[in-house]
Amino acid sequence: MRADEPVARAVNFAILVAHRLGEPRVLELPPAQVRALRRASGPGDWGRRLTYRGLRVVETSAPAGRVLVWDRMRETEMIQPIAWPGGR
Known part of the structure; x- marks a missing residue:
């Protein structure tokens, strides 16, 4: 595993979780x-x-x-923080 792979995993996981809140945009x-x-x-x-x-x-x-998510139902922005590996 390369040294930067945990960062990519943390970002990708946060994006995946953000889909539960709405539509990830930023x-x-x-x-x-x-x-x-x-x-x-x-x-x-x-x-x-x-x-x-x-x-x-x-x-x-x-x-x-963090991932900024648009919640269409509530018409508001939601935030999904990124949990960094090792507390980065």
Whole structure:
């Protein structure tokens, strides 16, 4: 296992869980996690205009990443935090 794979697993799991809240739209990550995710992911995972698996990626200065989800039923934004391996 490469050193960055746990980051990709944490992000992918958070995206999966976010689907239970609604429609995932934005992935907010600190710059170090964006770089780690790029190193650990496959070439088909990244799209144009900085998207990862269809989600827009935004670099944030916050220490924790999160997936922003649109809940159509409530017409509001929901947040799915990313649980980093080893407390990153």
